[in-house]
Amino acid sequence: MTAPFRSAGLLKEIMAGYYAKGEEAKARGIPVAWVTAVFPVEIIYAAGLFPYYPENFGALAAARKVAEKLSAAAEARGYYADLCGYARCGLGDAYAKEHPVGEILKPDLVLACNTQCGSLQKWFEGAGRFYRAPYFLLDAPFLEGASTALIKRYFVDQIEEMIDFIEVYTDRQFDFDRLGEVLFLANEACRLWNEILDTAALSPAPFGFFDACFHMAPIVTLRGTQAAVEYYRELKKELEERVEKKVYAVPGERFKLYWDHIPVWPRLRWFSDLFARHGALVAVSQYTHSWAHRFDLERPLESLAENYTEAFVNRGFEVRVQLKIDLMMRYGVDGFVLFSNRSCKPTSFGLYDKRRIISERTGLPGIVFEADMADQRYFAEEQIGEKFRVFFDHLKTRTGKV
Amino acid sequence: MQGREILAEFARILSDPASVIRDDAVREPVKIIGHLMADVPEELVHAAGAHPFGIVLYDGTDLNRADAHLQTWACSPVRCAFGMALTGKLDFLDGLIVPVICDTTRTVYTLWKKVRPFNFTEAFLLPRQLYRPSARNYLLGEMGRLKARLEQFTDRRITARDLYRSIRLYNRNRALLRCLYDFHVRHPEVLGNRSVYDVIRASFLIPKEVHSDLVARLISALEQEAAGLKKKKEKPRVRVFVSGKLGEPPVLMDVLDQAGAVCVGDDLCTGSRYIAGDAAENGDPYVALADRQLDRLPAAFFANKQDRRDFMIKKVRETKANGVIFLHLKFCEPENYDYPYLEESLRAAGIPALRLETEVGNVSLGQIRTRVGAFVEMLEEGGGR
Ligand code: SF4
Ligand code: SF4
Numbered sequence: 001m002t003a004p005f006r007s008a009g010l011l012k013e014i015m016a017g018y019y020a021k022g023e024e025a026k027a028r029g030i031p032v033a034w035v036t037a038v039f040p041v042e043i044i045y046a047a048g049l050f051p052y053y054p055e056n057f058g059a060l061a062a063a064r065k066v067a068e069k070l071s072a073a074a075e076a077r078g079y080y081a082d083l084c085g086y087a088r089c090g091l092g093d094a095y096a097k098e099h100p101v102g103e104i105l106k107p108d109l110v111l112a113c114n115t116q117c118g119s120l121q122k123w124f125e126g127a128g129r130f131y132r133a134p135y136f137l138l139d140a141p142f143l144e145g146a147s148t149a150l151i152k153r154y155f156v157d158q159i160e161e162m163i164d165f166i167e168v169y170t171d172r173q174f175d176f177d178r179l180g181e182v183l184f185l186a187n188e189a190c191r192l193w194n195e196i197l198d199t200a201a202l203s204p205a206p207f208g209f210f211d212a213c214f215h216m217a218p219i220v221t222l223r224g225t226q227a228a229v230e231y232y233r234e235l236k237k238e239l240e241e242r243v244e245k246k247v248y249a250v251p252g253e254r255f256k257l258y259w260d261h262i263p264v265w266p267r268l269r270w271f272s273d274l275f276a277r278h279g280a281l282v283a284v285s286q287y288t289h290s291w292a293h294r295f296d297l298e299r300p301l302e303s304l305a306e307n308y309t310e311a312f313v314n315r316g317f318e319v320r321v322q323l324k325i326d327l328m329m330r331y332g333v334d335g336f337v338l339f340s341n342r343s344c345k346p347t348s349f350g351l352y353d354k355r356r357i358i359s360e361r362t363g364l365p366g367i368v369f370e371a372d373m374a375d376q377r378y379f380a381e382e383q384i385g386e387k388f389r390v391f392f393d394h395l396k397t398r399t400g401k402v
Numbered sequence: 403m404q405g406r407e408i409l410a411e412f413a414r415i416l417s418d419p420a421s422v423i424r425d426d427a428v429r430e431p432v433k434i435i436g437h438l439m440a441d442v443p444e445e446l447v448h449a450a451g452a453h454p455f456g457i458v459l460y461d462g463t464d465l466n467r468a469d470a471h472l473q474t475w476a477c478s479p480v481r482c483a484f485g486m487a488l489t490g491k492l493d494f495l496d497g498l499i500v501p502v503i504c505d506t507t508r509t510v511y512t513l514w515k516k517v518r519p520f521n522f523t524e525a526f527l528l529p530r531q532l533y534r535p536s537a538r539n540y541l542l543g544e545m546g547r548l549k550a551r552l553e554q555f556t557d558r559r560i561t562a563r564d565l566y567r568s569i570r571l572y573n574r575n576r577a578l579l580r581c582l583y584d585f586h587v588r589h590p591e592v593l594g595n596r597s598v599y600d601v602i603r604a605s606f607l608i609p610k611e612v613h614s615d616l617v618a619r620l621i622s623a624l625e626q627e628a629a630g631l632k633k634k635k636e637k638p639r640v641r642v643f644v645s646g647k648l649g650e651p652p653v654l655m656d657v658l659d660q661a662g663a664v665c666v667g668d669d670l671c672t673g674s675r676y677i678a679g680d681a682a683e684n685g686d687p688y689v690a691l692a693d694r695q696l697d698r699l700p701a702a703f704f705a706n707k708q709d710r711r712d713f714m715i716k717k718v719r720e721t722k723a724n725g726v727i728f729l730h731l732k733f734c735e736p737e738n739y740d741y742p743y744l745e746e747s748l749r750a751a752g753i754p755a756l757r758l759e760t761e762v763g764n765v766s767l768g769q770i771r772t773r774v775g776a777f778v779e780m781l782e783e784g785g786g787r
Contacts, residue, residue, distance in 0.1 A: 078742040078757070082475060082733060114530060118505045118703070121530065122739030125705065129743055137705045141527040141540075142502045144512060150543040154529070157536035317512035342475055345735070349509035352471055353517060370473075 003247060007215070007235045014227045015217050022105045025050035031108040031170065034127065036120045037220055038290065038311045039113040039138070040159060040304040042186055045224040046179035047166050052105045053221055054127070055120075057093070058086025062265035062374035066100040071375065073097075085343040085374025087123035094130050107133045109169060111162070115140040115314045117346045136165050140309040144316035147309060155305035176300070182224040183295040183303075190293045192232035193219045199239050200283040201331045204253035206242040209282035210272040211249060213263050219291045254279035254401045258328045258336035258366075261287045261347045262373045274385075278392045279401075284331040286312050286324060313346050321354055325362055335395050336366040341373050365398060367391045405623040408616055409597055412604050416459065419607040420494045423453060433556055435497040435522065438483060438507065439648060440671035441698065442499050442526050443545060443691050445572050445681065448610070449564040450552040455495060456606025457483045458672055460650065462763015464489050471517055472510065477733040478762035479648060480506050487518050497522030497555065499548075503530070503703040504736055522555045524548065531705040532696045541692045549688075565687040572681070575610045578617040579677040585621060587721070589628045590639055590664035596655040599665075603652070603672055637662075640781045643718050644668040645744070646729035647702070647737055650762050654729065657771050661778040666721040669714070670729070675699045702736035710740060711747040718753055724781040727774070728757040754781060 005011075025032055033049045035041050044051040061067050067085050070092035075081055077095055079088060093104045110133045112124035121137055128135030138158050141151050163174045196215075199207045215235060222228035242248075257275070259282045264271060275282055290311060296303040312323050328336060338355055340348045355368050369387050372378035395401075415422050423434060433452040437444070447454035460482045466474075467485030474481070486492050498520045500511040515523040527544050529537040549560055579602055586598040601620070605613050640663045649655060649670045658665065668674045678699055681690040700706035700713050718726060726748055730737055741757065748755045756777040758770055 078738075078745060080738050083735060083738055087739075118508075118530075119735060119739075121705070122702075122736055126739055126743060135705075137531040139529055139531045139537075139705075141529070141544075142508050142511075142525060144525060148547075150540065150547065151527075154536055154540035154543075157539065158531075158534070161534050161536055314508075317516045340473060342473075345473075345476070346505040346509055349472060349476060349506065350513040352473075353513060 005211075005215075005235070005238060007231070007238050010231060010234055011215065011217065014222070014231055017227070018221060022050055022052060026105070032105055033109040033111050034107040034124060034133075035111050036113050036116060036124070038115045038308060038313075039111065040308050042179060042182045042224045042295070042304065043159065043162065043166070044111070046176075046182045047163075047170065047174055048172075049109070049166070049170070051221070052107065054090045054104060054123075055086050056217070056221065057101070057104050058089040058374060059265055061089040061093075061101045062086075063268060064101055065266045065376065067266070067374040068377060069098070069100060070096055081375070081377070082342065084117070084119040084123070085372055087119050089374065090123060091126060091130075094127070107131050109133055109166075110135045111138070112136070113138040113140060113308060115308055115311050117313070117344070134165075134169065136162055138162060138308075140314055142316075143310060143314055143319075145319065147306065151309060152302060152305050155309050156301045159301050159304060179300055180297055183297055183300055185226060185229055186224040186293060187295050189219055189223045189228040189232055190291055192229065192236055194289070194292050196232060196236055196239060197284070197288060199243070200249075200256075200281065202243065203256070203332070204248040204250070205256075205281055205283060206239050206248055208249040209259050209285050209288060210263070210268065212285075212288040213268065216288055216291075223291065223293075250276050250279060250281040252279050253281045255334040255395060255399070256281050256283040256332060258283070258324065258331070258333045259285040259287075260324060260336070260338045260351070261285060262339065262341060262344065264339070264371050264373055264379065266374070266376050267371075267379060274388060278395075280392070280395075282337075283333060284327050286327065289327065317350055317354075320350075321357055324354070325358060328358075328362060328364065333364065334399055334401075335364050335391070337391075338366060338368045339373075340368050340370045342370070342378050343373050343375070365391070365394055403619060403623060405592070405620060405627050408620040408623060409601075411616060412597075412601055415604045415608055416600060419455075419459065419604075422608050422612075423455070423494070433496040433522075434494060435499060436492060436495040436520075437499040437526075438501060439479065440501060440503065440675065440701070441528060441695060442501050443548070443695070445565065445568040445691060446545065446549055446560070447499070447552060448568040448571070449560045450549075450556045451558050451564075452497070452552065452556050453609065457486075457492070458603050458606045458648075460762040461486055461491060462651075464491065465761075465763050471513060475733055476506055476510065477731055478764065479650065479731065480510050482762045484510060484514055487514065495520060497524070499524050499526050501526045501528055503528060504734075506733075506735075522551075524551055528695070528704075530703065533705060533707045538692055538696060541695060542688055545688050545691060562687055566683065569681045569687060569690060570683060571610045571614075573683065575605060575614045575617070576677045576680055578614055578621065579605060582617055582621055583674070583677065585624060585628075587664065587666050589624070591636060592624055592628050592631070594655075594659040595663075595665045596652065596659055599649050599652065599655050599673060602676060603649075605676070606672070639664040640725070640778050641666045641721065641723045642778075642781075643714070643721060643723040643726045644670060644673070644729060645714065645726055646670055647731050647734055648672050648762075649729065650731065650760060651765055653767065654758070654760065654765075654770065657767070657774050658727075661771075661774045663774070663778045663781075666723050667717050669699050669701070669710075669717075671701070675701065702734075702740045711744055714744060715747065715751050715753065718748075718751075723753075725754040725756070725777065727777070728755060730757055730759050732759055732761050
């Protein structure tokens with residue numbers, strides 16, 4: 001990974017501030033609302049509730065290599081080890097006696113959107129039962145091609161139902177002016193975040209996918225707040241300085257690669273070292289590009305509906321292939337790596353054919369490898385190492401960059 | 403005809419449904435549109451002049467045939483159906499409708515369409531929350547969309563009259579199957595678990611007219627048989643409620659028969675979930691179909707109107723079931739997420755339960771037999787009460 005960022009201190013500070021606010025919310029009786037990563041959290045911020053992201057909890061447990069421990073508590077209750085690792089960590093924490101990464105923040109409301117997956121829909125429903133918190137599902141129908149008026153209408157209707165649900169719960173009127181401010185800030189943060197991601201297209205680049213994984217917490221959790229905007233302004237400034245001072249993400253960068261989709265959290269280091277050894281920068285992934293929202297302040301609810309139903313994971317095969325290829329072209333990659341993630345069926349099913357088709361269309365070499373983003377029981381180190389060795393050999397001969 | 407002969411006819415249908423449809427199609431050539439489980443509005447397909455064919459007969463030998471396209475950790479019914487399409491076993495279909503109810507159907511639908519399309523390959527995008535007003539409006543719109551696509555494909559307008567005719571035909575079939583199921587519960591010694599679920603499965607395959615006719619005759623034949631039986635002092639069978647996505651593999655029902663258990667209720671997509679509830683025969687037919695869908699038995703893949711836990715406990719009490727058997731398909735996420743809560747509330751209600759992990763075309767029967775046997779024995783002794 002890149003030399004430590006100065007902004008890392010600020011990141012730590014604002015994330016600590018966020019978690020402190022969560023505790024404070026509990027103490028002061030501000031409702032804690034569990035939400036999913038691809039969810040119109042802008043509504044939650046505008047309503048003055050505290051949004052909490054259990055997926056982050058899963059990612060943290062995975063990165064600290066304790067996912068198996070939490071999962072064991074869920075497995076003992078009858079959840080199988082082949083369910084999404086985040087869900088197993090979250091559900092496991094509810095039953096576990098030990099809390100190696102601290103306890104999950106207990107919800108007062110459980111709000112799920114199934115744009116990403118059905119796992120969240122079911123995990124949150126179960127959590128609502130466990131914590132006796134009201135559950136609300138925002139249902140995003142699958143979009144094979146372009147979205148339709150019917151689907152947009154359905155989603156807007158549901159956002160309105162959700163606003164009713166929150167108004168009843170809080171006994172307060174929803175503030176649409178405040179929503180406008182939140183959307184404005186979310187736009188700002190998304191714009192900055194994407195400009196930051198784009199620096200990975202420079203050759204050599206000061207920033208790559210593994211850095212993005214490190215710096216993404218505010219765009220996930222705090223978009224819609226001033227803190228996220230300030231943070232990404234700082235980070236962007238720092239990156240501009242780095243370009244000037246010629247500090248690069250991978251010293252001696254020779255290749256750029258596309259990665260799909262999420263990192264293997266307990267092996268983040270393992271992978272970033274592997275790529276760095278070969279002078280390869282993982283420049284881009286659909287995952288970190290998920291937060292590229294543009295909200296139209298003139299039509300807030302419609303615009304929220306569009307942004308949160310049209311995420312890549314909810315699109316048809318052909319659209320998803322095209323989105324991947326677009327990113328590969330924009331960042332000028334030399335090859336691609338597709339991660340068949342046992343935890344995540346919606347991002348993994350179809351990858352075998354996508355690999356073939358992308359190579360046919362772009363001429364780029366690519367591989368699919370199998371593992372789990374959280375659970376090391378599914379990590380066959382030798383096999384994976386061998387697969388990458390062959391891949392890099394191929395890449396070197398093809399490009400002549402040795 | 404004797405009940406036995408009619409059951410043999412059902413067995414023939416299940417062993418080669420394509421030939422039965424072909425025979426029928428000779429008389430009146432129609433397009434055959436397959437659909438995956440569950441909840442595709444067959445009435446609409448029928449009203450378009452096509453024959454809806456539920457893909458419920460899984461050929462286990464094709465389970466691995468899709469491995470080059472799909473990970474082995476996808477659920478077996480989808481792997482197997484996709485595999486069957488790749489080996490050409492579904493070539494008699496003109497079209498396919500995939501209900502998008504979970505991540506597997508959502509992703510495999512467009513993958514399948516890419517790799518092995520039919521002339522007509524459509525998704526049915528059901529609402530997955532069923533309990534708020536928005537769901538009904540959206541479902542009506544989605545049915546309108548599917549209707550338009552079907553009309554395009556069959557080149558025929560679906561009139562309200564057509565749709566009503568189909569609704570009545572389907573309602574009658576469901577009513578007959580409910581009647582047959584009821585008979586089975588009263589007389590498991592005459593009509594066992596395997597037979598009644600086989601008859602329900604056959605209903606997914608062949609024209610409803612033909613099926614209803616056979617079921618009507620079967621009921622009267624069996625009623626006669628039952629009336630003629632001497633009241634033997636038979637040991638009462640243990641009553642079980644079966645829960646899960648599919649009654650797969652079908653041989654599990656034989657295992658229950660042999661263990662001396664009778665299924666008195668279920669929430670299977672290839673069982674009661676298919677035959678319960680009718681569509682209204684007046685008013686707007688689309689509203690009738692939508693309301694039937696929203697009021698179906700609660701399922702794991704939906705945020706239902708009725709809590710599945712309450713439903714199950716109520717059903718167990720109503721049917722006087724002694725216990726519950728979960729048929730859990732490996733890699734079926736929705737079912738797995740529900741299990742701990744269902745199990746917990748059953749336990750709190752003092753209802754014993756057994757979970758069997760199954761797969762289409764791939765189960766170790768020996769172990770299952772032992773576990774079912776032990777469970778039934780425990781229930782016989784009044785266990786868990
Ligand atoms: S990793 Fe995949 S399955 Fe798990 S919560 Fe995220 S999107 Fe859902
Ligand atoms: S609901 Fe379960 S069995 Fe049905 S397609 Fe989805 S994962 Fe497979």
